Structure formats: C-alpha cells, structure tokens
Amino acid sequence: MSLELFWFLPTSGDTRYLGKSDFGRAPTLEYMRQIAVTSETLGYDGLLIPTGASCLDPWVVAASLVPVTQRIKLLVALRTSLGGPGPSARQAATLDQALNGRLLLNVVPGGDATELEADGVFLKHDERYEAADEYLTIWRKLLQGETVNYEGKHFRIRNGQLFHPAVQQPYPPLYFGGSSPAAHDLAAKHVDAYLTWGEPPAAVRQKIDDVRERAARQGRTVRFGVRLHAIVRETTAEAWTAAERLISKLTDEDIARAQQNYARMDSVGQQRMAALHGGRRDKLEIAPNLWAGVGLVRGGAGTSLVGDATTVAERLQEYADLGVDTFVLSGYPHLEEAIRFAELVFPLLGKNAVTLRDRAQTGGAFDIRAAASAS
Numbered sequence: 001m002s003l004e005l006f007w008f009l010p011t012s013g014d015t016r017y018l019g020k021s022d023f024g025r026a027p028t029l030e031y032m033r034q035i036a037v038t039s040e041t042l043g044y045d046g047l048l049i050p051t052g053a054s055c056l057d058p059w060v061v062a063a064s065l066v067p068v069t070q071r072i073k074l075l076v077a078l079r080t081s082l083g084g085p086g087p088s089a090r091q092a093a094t095l096d097q098a099l100n101g102r103l104l105l106n107v108v109p110g111g112d113a114t115e116l117e118a119d120g121v122f123l124k125h126d127e128r129y130e131a132a133d134e135y136l137t138i139w140r141k142l143l144q145g146e147t148v149n150y151e152g153k154h155f156r157i158r159n160g161q162l163f164h165p166a167v168q169q170p171y172p173p174l175y176f177g178g179s180s181p182a183a184h185d186l187a188a189k190h191v192d193a194y195l196t197w198g199e200p201p202a203a204v205r206q207k208i209d210d211v212r213e214r215a216a217r218q219g220r221t222v223r224f225g226v227r228l229h230a231i232v233r234e235t236t237a238e239a240w241t242a243a244e245r246l247i248s249k250l251t252d253e254d255i256a257r258a259q260q261n262y263a264r265m266d267s268v269g270q271q272r273m274a275a276l277h278g279g280r281r282d283k284l285e286i287a288p289n290l291w292a293g294v295g296l297v298r299g300g301a302g303t304s305l306v307g308d309a310t311t312v313a314e315r316l317q318e319y320a321d322l323g324v325d326t327f328v329l330s331g332y333p334h335l336e337e338a339i340r341f342a343e344l345v346f347p348l349l350g351k352n353a354v355t356l357r358d359r360a361q362t363g364g365a366f367d368i369r370a371a372a373s374a375s
Contacts, residue, residue, distance in 0.1 A: 002325070002350070003316070003320060003325055003326065003327060003349055003351075004045040004046065004225075004325060004326040004327070005044055005045055005326075005327055005329065005346075005349070005351060006044060006045060006046035006047060006048055006073075006075065006326065006327065006328040006329065007035070007039045007044045007046075007047055007048075007328075007329055007330065007334070007338050008047070008048045008050070008328065008329065008330035008334060009032050009035055009036065009047055009048065009049050009050070009061065009334070010025075010027060010035075010330070010333075010334045011027045011032065011049060011050055011055040011056040011058065011061055012027055012050070012052065012054040012055045012056075013025060013026060013027045014027070014031070014332065014333045014334055014335075015332055015333060016246075016332060016333055017245070017246060017247075017248065017249040017332075018246055018247050018249065018250055018293075018294065018296070018297050018298065018332070019247070019249035019250040019251070019254050019297065020249060020254075021249045023333075025333060027055070027056055029056070029061065029064050031335075032056070032061055032064070032065070033064065033065060033068050034335060035047075035334055035335050035338060036065050036068065036069055036072065037068055037069065038335060038338055038339065039072060039338050040069050040070070040071055040072040042338060042339065042342040042346075043342060043346060043351055043352055044072060044338070044342070045072070045073060046072060046073035046074065046075055046104060046328075047065075047072055047073070047074055047075065048075045048106065048227075048328045048330075049061050049062055049074060049075065049076050049077065050077065050300075051077035051079060051106075051108055051111075052111065052112075052115065053112075053115045053118065053119070058076050058077045059076060059091060059095065062074045062076045062095060062099075062103075063095065063098065066098045066099060069102075071102075072102065073102045073103070073104050074099060074102060074103060074104065075104040075105070075106050075175060075328070076095070076103065076104070076105060076106065077105075077106050077108045078092070078105040078106060078107050078108065078139075078174070079108050080107060080108070080109045080128075080131060080132040080135040080136065081108075081109055081110065081111075081116060081121045081123065081128050081131060081132070082119060082121065084135075084155065085135045085136075085138040085139040085142065085155065085157070085160075086138070086142065086157065086160050086162075088139065089139050089142040089143055089162050090162060090164070092105060092139075092143065092166060092171070092172055093143065093162060093164055093165055093166040094164065096166035096167050096168055096172050097164070097166065097167055099167075100167060101166075101167035101168050103166070103168070103172040104172060104173050104174075104175055105172050105173070105174050105175065106175045106176065106177075106195075107132065107136065107174055107175065107176040107186075107190070107191060109128045109129050109131070109132035109178070109183075109186070110125065110128045110129075110178070110266075110267060111267070112265055112267075112299070113125075113265065113266055114264070116128075124266075125180070125182070125266045125267075126180075126182050127154075129178075129180075129182035129183060129185070129186050130153060130154065131153075131154040131155070132186055133186060133189065133190070134150070134152040134153065134154050134155045135154070135155060136174070136186075136189075136190040137150070137190075138150050138155060138157055138160065139171075140170070140171060140190070142160055142161070142162045143162060143165070143166060143170060143171030143172075144169075144170045144171065145162065145165060147159060147160065147161050148160035148161070173192040173193065174190060174191040174192050174193070175191060175192065175193045175194075175195055175225070176190075176191040176193070176194060176195065177194065177195035177196055177197065177227065177269065178268070178269060179196070179207065179267075179268040179269040179272055180268040180269075183268070183269075184207075184210055184211050184214055185214060187211050187214070187215070187222060188211060188214035188215040188217070188218050188220065188222065189215075189218050189220070191222065192222065192223060193222065193223040193224065193225055193326060194207075194208075194211050194222050194223070194224050194225070195224075195225040195226065195227050195326070195328065196208075196224075196225075196226055196227070197226075197227050197228075197269055197272075197273060197300070197301045197302070197303065198226050198227060198228035198229075198290065198301060198303035198304075198305070199272065199276070199303070200286055200287035200290060201287065201318050201319060201322060203272075204226065204319060204322060204324070205322050208224050208322055208323055208324075211224075212323075223325055223326065224322070224323050224324045224325065224326070225324060225325065225326030225327060225328060226319050226324050226326075226327055226328070227301045227327075227328040228301065228303060228304060228305055228327060228328070228329055228330075229294050229301065229303065229304035229305070229329070229330050229331055229332075230304060230305050230312060230329045230330070230331050230337070230341050230345075231243050231246070231291070231304050231305070231306045231307075231331060231337075232305070232306075232307065232308065232309055232312045232340060232341055232344050232345055233307075233308060233340075233344075234308060234309075234344070235308050236289075236306075236307045236308045236311055238308075239306045239307050239308060240306055242306075243291055243293055243304065243306050246293065246294070246332055247281075247293045247294075247296060247297075250296060250297060254296075254297055255279055255281075255296045255297060256279065258296065258297040258298075258299075259274060259279040259296075261299075262274050262299060265299075269300075270299060270300070273292075273295045273300075273301075273302045273303070274295065276292045276295065276302070276303065277292040277293075277295060277296065277302075279296065281293075281296070284296075285306075286303070288315070289305055289306050289307045289311055289312070289315050290303055290304075290305060290306075290315070291303065291304045291305075291306045292304075301330075304331075308344075309344040309345045309348055310348065312345055313345055313348040313349060316345075316349070329341060
C-alpha cells in the first residue's frame with residue numbers, strides 16, 4: 001500500500017484534553033517548529049497548516065519552517081475569499097521557491113460566515129464558490145506564465161503577470177475539501193486532490209464517486225484524501241480508554257454550546273460532521289473504530305480512528321481501497337501522537353519510519369547488547 005501520510009500543525013493551540021484543563025499548550029512558533037522537525041524526522045510526507053481567525057497565519061508559519069525543514073511538504077491554506085489572485089500567486093511562487101518545490105495549497109473558499117464577516121467578506125455560500133472559480137481560473141493562468149486579462153462577477157484583471165515562477169510547474173498542487181454540490185464542481189474543475197473529512201467508508205465512497213464523475217465531465221482526473229484524527233495504542237482497549245480520556249473534561253454545557261455554534265454555519269461539511277453524532281456522547285462510534293468524539297466541540301474534522309496499530313492500518317486500507325492515497329492525520333497532543341502513530345503504524349503501511357526500534361536499549365550502558373558488544 002503506497003500512501004502519503006501527512007501530520008497537522010495545531011496553530012490554534014494544543015492540549016491533552018478537549019474542554020477546560022490545565023494542560024493547554026500555546027501555539028508558539030517554537031512549538032510549531034518542534035512538531036515540524038519531528039514529523040520530518042519520522043518520515044511523514046507533509047504537514048497541514050490550518051487557517052482561521054483563531055489560528056496563527058498559515059503563510060507566516062510556513063515561512064518560519066523554511067530554515068528548519070528540508071524534505072517535508074507544507075500544505076498551506078489558499079483563502080480565495082480573502083485578497084486577490086495576483087498577490088497570492090506571487091506569494092505562492094515565492095514560498096515554493098523558498099521551499100525548493102515543497103509547497104502544496106489547500107483551497108479554502110468558505111468557512112464560518114460570521115468569521116468571514118469579521119474579515120470583511122459578506123458573500124453567501126454559493127457566491128463564495130463562484131468567486132473561488134474565478135480566483136482559481138486567474139491564479140492558475142498566472143502560475144502557468146500567461147498574461148491574464150479577465151473580467152468576471154468577482155474579479156477584474158488587466159495585463160496580470162507573474163515575473164518569478166514557482167519551482168513546481170505548472171503550479172504547486174491544489175488540494176481542497178468541500179461537501180456541497182458547488183464544492184464538488186469546484187474540485188472537478190480546478191484541484192489536483194480532493195480531501196474529505198473522515199466519514200464512514202460508504203459515505204466517503206459516494207463523495208469520491210461524485211467528484212470523480214464531475215471531473216470526468218471536465219476531462220480531468222482528481223486524486224483523493226481523507227482528513228482524520230488518530231488514537232492508536234498498543235492495544236485497542238488502551239486506545240478506547242485514551243479516546244474517553246480526551247473528552248473526559250467536557251461538560252454537557254460545553255457540548256451544547258459548541259453544537260449551537262456549528263448549527264448556525266452554512267458549511268455542508270460541518271453539518272455532515274454534526275449529524276454523525278447529534279451532540280450525544282452515547283452515539284460516537286459511527287462505524288467500526290471510527291469515533292466522532294472530537295467533533296463534539298471541535299469544528300472541521302471531527303472523527304478519529306481508534307484502535308491498535310493493526311486495526312487502524314486495516315481501517316486506512318478500507319479507505320485506500322476506495323481510491324484514497326493521502327491521509328492527513330492529527331492527535332492530541334500533536335507532538336507525542338506524531339511519534340506514537342509513526343512508531344506503531346508506519347511499519348504496517350510500508351513507511352520507512354525513523355525509529356529506535358531496531359536498536360532500542362533497556363538500560364543505557366547496562367543494556368545486555370551494549371555490554372556484550374563492549375566485551
């Protein structure tokens with residue numbers, strides 16, 4: 001099984017527990033660099049850098065990782081509702097040059113409408129996708145070296161040019177996730193890889209089939225990925241205990257308040273996430289080993305694979321059998337869980353994880369093998 005495995009940078013903060021606890025970690029750039037270097041050393045293929053009002057700016061975070069990483073790819077948000085395609089094309093080309101061709105772009109047309117209004121954006125849901133279509137049409141032409149003249153409903157460009165191209169041609173790959181018909185149309189027309197949040201395999205199959213069919217009508221093909229959390233332990237019992245511990249600090253009020261907040265959003269993907277559990281603690285295993293507990297209070301990706309390494313690898317294979325070749329994973333806290341997932345699961349996926357497994361010692365200078373070699 002040849003898969004790309006990405007990890008996640010928690011740029012809005014990290015924790016051992018969801019809800020209020022004494023274990024919060026601030027999203028400092030130092031901590032982001034620590035996770036990035038660890039993930040690269042372990043053998044992860046990429047890092048997702050999220051976006052939102054509560055997050056550090058993803059482009060600044062990505063730039064801060066240039067001098068401390070050499071191999072790992074960075075998946076950075078391209079906010080088509082904020083700013084224009086010309087300046088963002090220059091940003092993308094410059095950052096791709098700095099990363100020597102390691103930049104990936106995560107197209108984000110929407111999000112929380114209230115948050116967008118706070119940034120001065122008042123477009124309705126489908127209007128945001130109209131604007132994204134125009135934006136990506138212009139952006140792709142600029143990255144391909146064309147002189148762009150364009151007049152549309154949302155953007156007007158006269159003699160637009162990009163003078164310093166990206167390393168990757170025709171442009172850094174575009175990733176995207178969205179669940180509405182408008183989102184699937186955008187994916188079919190413009191992006192290289194479609195990412196879905198972790199729904200049960202049957203639901204993921206339907207989304208993949210729909211995007212694939214729409215892309216075929218455009219004469220295009222699209223790759224597929226899944227965004228998931230992971231709670232993996234040496235035994236499945238330990239993993240479920242860890243899952244329950246993660247939400248053990250949540251109150252019913254915390255959950256109700258979060259669910260009310262998500263209910264007002266116009267995101268179809270967020271509505272699908274909320275419908276998986278309905279805000280109920282007793283309805284969280286929505287498919288074998290697929291747990292929706294994170295989505296009780298976290299927006300966006302709200303599901304996690306829970307189990308021992310063999311079980312989690314088998315569940316990943318179920319998605320791979322649908323045509324998925326990329327998994328964007330995360331876990332709380334992200335530094336420790338990046339290590340745990342790589343050590344336990346990578347060997348089962350054919351990944352060359354860098355671990356100490358083959359040369360582990362039990363007592364330093366007193367280790368049996370060390371003593372034998374010294375003698």
